[in-house]
Amino acid sequence: MALPSVAAASEHHPFEFETALKDLANSSNVKSVPSKFNFINQPTALTSDSIPIIDFSALTADDPHPRSKAIHDLSKACQEWGFFILVNHGIPEELMKATFTAITEFLSLPAAEKKQYEAxxxxxxxxxxxxNVANTSNQIITLWRDYLKLYVHPDFHCPEKPHLLREVVLEYSERTRKLARILLEAVCDALELEQDYVDQVLKLGSSFQMFAANYYPPCPEPDQAIGLPPHTDPGLFTFLIHNGVAGLQIEHNGHWFNADSPQNSILVNAADQLQILSNGRYTSVKHRAVVNSEKERISIVVANGPAGEAVVGPAAPLVQKDGHPLYRSMKYLEYLESQLLKDRVGGKSLLEQQKI
Incomplete structure (x- = not known):
């Protein structure tokens, strides 16, 4: 599969790549947010114990009763929240810890080592x-975040150093890809689609998967900067784990909620192509990453999508039930390219543009 190719990564593109934030944040004389990071926001949010919890072991149980309940709960979570906390997922705690260790080692590499991977x-x-991102007023804002992004499937890419990184990223991405497949099989059951419908239509054997590590250093003025502005994700399911420092917030019924997740669980969100495939039954909700003044936060995200060549539209059996499609069909690779080139923060999202 060809990688997302964006020729217009130029001065006209809203994304301008910069150098590491880590060094700036570690400087003892940074008492306020430099103007280029200025993004006025209200980082406080509501706390909710209502974010659904899905027991993955029940989805794979031989007993049909717990499996049926888990499928129902998963479907309800995708409809009402677009997010859920996945527990008993089977990924070893040691692997999750090792992944954070490897990412921390990468972030601590000398600048000269990391520069070869500068975007x-x-x-x-x-x-x-x-x-940087541009807002609707054409102001350029630098995000309070350093990141490492890797395309890990169908072709695997990873820095050579630290040596541990390749091993843990490969294993973690393979395991999460298997989780995503089982979740999608459960979605097929919930939507009364043939078991292999999604696999065939979305060509999951060549699914496009991205691994990302996000580093948010302490910020002297959390209401004057943002880690990631409100957005939705492309793809089917996105998995997130963090280093014990919360910061992800999700939009639900017009309010922002803190999306805290217990240790060793995975926070999962339904993404754009799942909303399109379900003809609007499931929802890809906006979420954001806020920063704090006390602790560094590291999150590890794996985005699981269809194959780049797959044309994603509302599932034909669902369109037949509904009488009409709610979304246009689009090749996933083109969707990724279009999102990279989308107008700006605060503008109409690509998902909204796909509505008929």
Missing amino acids: KSASDPIKCGNF
């Missing part, structure tokens, strides 16, 4: 640094 275009299969 030159949005389509690089390995890229690190941070980037």
Whole structure:
């Protein structure tokens, strides 16, 4: 599969790649947010104990009764929240810890080592640094975040150092890809689609998967900067784990909620192509990453999508039930490219543009 290719990663593109934020944040004389990071926001949010919890072991149980309940709960979570906390998923705690260790080692590499991976275009299969976004007033804002992004399937890409990184990223991405497949099989059951419908239509054997590590250093003025502005994810399911420092917030019924998740669980969200495939039954909700003044936060995200060549539209059996499609069909690779080139923070999202 060809990688997302964006020729317009230029001065006209809203994403301009910069150098590491880590060094700036570690400087003892940074008492306020430099103007280029200025993004006025209200980082406080409501706390909710209502974010659904899905027991993955029940989805794979031989007993049909707990499995049926788990499928129902998963479907309800995708409809009402677009997010859920996945427990008993089977990924070893040791692997999750090792992944954070490897990412921390990568972040601590000398600048000269990391510079070879500094993003030159949005389509690089390995890229690190941070980037700017434009808002609706054409102001350029640098995000309070450093990142490492890797395309890990169908082709695997990873930095050579630290040596542990390749091993843990490969294993973690393979395990999460298997989780995503089982979740999608459960979705097929919930939507009364043939078991292999999604697999065939979305060509999951060549699914496009991205691994990302996000580093949010302490910020002297959390209401004057943002880690990631409100957005939805492309793809089917996105998995997130963090280093024990919360910061992800999700939008639900017009309010922002803190999306805290217990240790060793995985926070999962339904993404854009799942909303499109379900003809609007499931929802890809906006979420954001806020920063704090006390602790560094590291999150590890794995985005699981269809194959790049797969044309994603509302599932034909669902369209037949509904009488009409609610979304246009689009090749997933083109969707990724279009999102990379989308107008700006606060503008109409690509998902909204796909509505008929």
